[in-house]
Amino acid sequence: MENKDGIVYLENGNLTIINPEGLGRYPRxxxxxxxxxxxxxxxxxxxxVVSQDVEDLIExxxxxxxxxxxxxxxxxxxxxxxxxxxxxxxxQRLVLKNTExxxxxxxxxxxxxxxxxxxxxxxxxxxxxFYNISYGIRxxxxxxxxxxxxxLSGKYLIAEGRKAEAGQNxxxxxxxxxxxxxxxxxxxxxxxxxxxxxxxxxxxxxGKIGINVFSERIPPPPVKDLELKAGKNVQLTKDGxxxxxxxxxxxxxxxxxxxxxxxxxxxxxxKGDVDKYTGHIKYYGDLLVKGDVKDYFNVDVGNDLxxxxxxxxxxxxxxxNLHVNNNIIASKLFIGNYLDREIVTALNKIIGSLENLKKGxxxxxxxxxxxxxxxxxxxxxxxxxxxxxxxxPVLKKLILDVNDKINNxxxxxxxxxxxxxxxxxxxxIERITDERILYKFKNNLVEFIDLxxxxxxxxxxxxxxxxxxEINIGGSVIINRLGCYNSTIRAKKSIIVKSKSxxxxxGSYQAEEIVFAQExxxxxxxxYFRVGEKIFIKKALGTLIIKSDKxxxxxxxxxxxxxxxxNDFGQLVAVSNLPNINQYLLRDEEL
Numbered sequence: 334m335e336n337k338d339g340i341v342y343l344e345n346g347n348l349t350i351i352n353p354e355g356l357g358r359y360p361r362x363x364x365x366x367x368x369x370x371x372x373x374x375x376x377x378x379x380x381x382v383v384s385q386d387v388e389d390l391i392e393x394x395x396x397x398x399x400x401x402x403x404x405x406x407x408x409x410x411x412x413x414x415x416x417x418x419x420x421x422x423x424x425q426r427l428v429l430k431n432t433e434x435x436x437x438x439x440x441x442x443x444x445x446x447x448x449x450x451x452x453x454x455x456x457x458x459x460x461x462x463f464y465n466i467s468y469g470i471r472x473x474x475x476x477x478x479x480x481x482x483x484x485l486s487g488k489y490l491i492a493e494g495r496k497a498e499a500g501q502n503x504x505x506x507x508x509x510x511x512x513x514x515x516x517x518x519x520x521x522x523x524x525x526x527x528x529x530x531x532x533x534x535x536x537x538x539x540g541k542i543g544i545n546v547f548s549e550r551i552p553p554p555p556v557k558d559l560e561l562k563a564g565k566n567v568q569l570t571k572d573g574x575x576x577x578x579x580x581x582x583x584x585x586x587x588x589x590x591x592x593x594x595x596x597x598x599x600x601x602x603x604k605g606d607v608d609k610y611t612g613h614i615k616y617y618g619d620l621l622v623k624g625d626v627k628d629y630f631n632v633d634v635g636n637d638l639x640x641x642x643x644x645x646x647x648x649x650x651x652x653x654n655l656h657v658n659n660n661i662i663a664s665k666l667f668i669g670n671y672l673d674r675e676i677v678t679a680l681n682k683i684i685g686s687l688e689n690l691k692k693g694x695x696x697x698x699x700x701x702x703x704x705x706x707x708x709x710x711x712x713x714x715x716x717x718x719x720x721x722x723x724x725x726p727v728l729k730k731l732i733l734d735v736n737d738k739i740n741n742x743x744x745x746x747x748x749x750x751x752x753x754x755x756x757x758x759x760x761x762i763e764r765i766t767d768e769r770i771l772y773k774f775k776n777n778l779v780e781f782i783d784l785x786x787x788x789x790x791x792x793x794x795x796x797x798x799x800x801x802x803e804i805n806i807g808g809s810v811i812i813n814r815l816g817c818y819n820s821t822i823r824a825k826k827s828i829i830v831k832s833k834s835x836x837x838x839x840g841s842y843q844a845e846e847i848v849f850a851q852e853x854x855x856x857x858x859x860x861y862f863r864v865g866e867k868i869f870i871k872k873a874l875g876t877l878i879i880k881s882d883k884x885x886x887x888x889x890x891x892x893x894x895x896x897x898x899x900n901d902f903g904q905l906v907a908v909s910n911l912p913n914i915n916q917y918l919l920r921d922e923e924l
Contacts, residue, residue, distance in 0.1 A: 342434040365441035369394045400424035400450040412545035417491040423447040468548040469493045497543030497553040504535040505593045531576045564596035583619040598636040657796040669792045669807025686728045687775035714763035827917045870895040
């Protein structure tokens with residue numbers, strides 16, 4: 334006899350069992366979801382083997398699925414949106430599902446009819462009230478949802494607040510006439526005529542208040558205002574919104590925190606060279622030199638200096654930009670108020686120490702007053718010396734060290750010249766009869782840093798080529814053509830060689846923002862870099878030493894795509910994205 338497995342199947346709710354033949358396997362059945370199997374009244378929880386002998390004893394009990402619903406509210410983190418969450422399980426009328434004939438089957442059900450529980454608007458409103466949601470309820474949308482005859486399970490935006498709208502910061506906008514005339518860097522006439530408008534202020538526009546779904550007000554982000562201030566040869570209109578030139582000259586806009594000062598500097602023109610016929614030049618306004626600045630002659634300018642030729646073997650100081658149409662050779666340049674970061678840090682420490690010294694003096698005198706002691710017996714100098722030697726010993730060293738290092742700031746040297754003698758010998762401190770001399774010194778330092786080092790105006794050197802020179806600048810050095818050879822450049826902002834073959838060969842280069850060049854390094858010596866934010870060099874021609882505050886890298890000749898940024902820990906980290914130098918080339922109209 335042939336061996337043949339038994340089979341079992343369901344059809345229209347009836348179970349049919351056919352026994353096996355020979356050594357074939359008996360059929361098996363197991364219960365699916367919502368179904369229980371009973372044999373002779375006993376519930377079977379596992380798969381069971383069946384035969385025709387028990388066919389009439391097998392019963393199937395279908396479990397009823399009851400309808401259920403759950404309503405809830407989900408809020409976004411900013412409380413601007415509230416979602417209605419509906420979870421519904423309908424009541425189902427189930428029947429047994431037909432199966433194919435097989436040795437093993439699973440007894441399952443199918444839904445013949447679904448009855449959904451009703452979701453009423455009143456209970457949703459009650460839920461919203463429970464959560465204190467009162468603003469932006471979408472009643473029409475809610476009605477639309479509830480009229481649909483279907484399973485309403487889902488997530489619905491049921492209430493929406495109104496975002497606070499950001500306002501517009503105040504802007505200082507240059508007049509069209511100003512923009513048009515400044516396009517020619519080397520114009521030989523005054524940029525702005527007397528009576529012309531230089532710039533105007535576009536007022537800040539306050540943002541609009543928002544409201545969340547709890548009817549709570551959301552304040553807009555504060556807008557930044559700018560105060561327009563009249564500087565030299567400038568007058569403001571009565572409303573303070575327009576700056577008008579009182580004299581013809583070169584405009585200068587200087588951003589300091591929340592103010593923009595507008596100045597007009599008279600322009601002086603030297604039609605030839607600065608040489609033995611002109612002598613050294615010192616001029617407060619703008620200076621335009623149509624020729625060269627010749628060997629061993631000095632130029633000191635209160636604002637911008639424009640040289641159509643070269644600067645060679647000269648010392649140049651400006652408080653504004655320097656534009657050199659050709660080259661800078663073997664010269665010393667002091668542009669703006671550049672100070673090494675170490676000196677700036679030391680100045681801030683001196684300011685902090687002097688503030689604490691003042692508090693110390695006040696505490697001592699206050700305590701003496703409480704004890705009703707005669708303050709006339711307290712020698713100011715003696716009190717100062719005791720405090721400095723015992724509580725602020727670092728102050729003496731800071732003042733003497735900074736005094737030795739400030740060579741390129743006449744104003745700062747003047748402040749230190751007045752105070753340093755007291756600290757050369759601590760016995761001299763006792764000669765101070767009024768401690769306000771120290772507080773005045775502190776206030777002078779605060780003002781110097783605020784007006785000269787913290788100003789946001791852009792200060793640049795533009796040159797074609799630089800060689801064997803020393804440059805200190807409170808802004809950026811931008812080299813338009815060849816590059817720079819064997820020079821020392823210290824820049825508060827950036828050092829950028831714009832040309833496609835531009836180089837930095839030999840020397841030392843320090844920038845608090847970015848150093849950017851196509852090639853760098855020399856076969857004859859190492860080239861040194863110190864960066865505050867980024868450095869990109871396409872190819873190293875010699876050994877490069879790159880440093881940040883907390884890190885240093887040695888780059889060998891031949892290395893390509895040298896691309897580092899300084900992370901939050903002061904470390905040099907390799908990056909793949911090329912820097913966007915345009916963001917470092919913005920001029921001062923970007924206020």
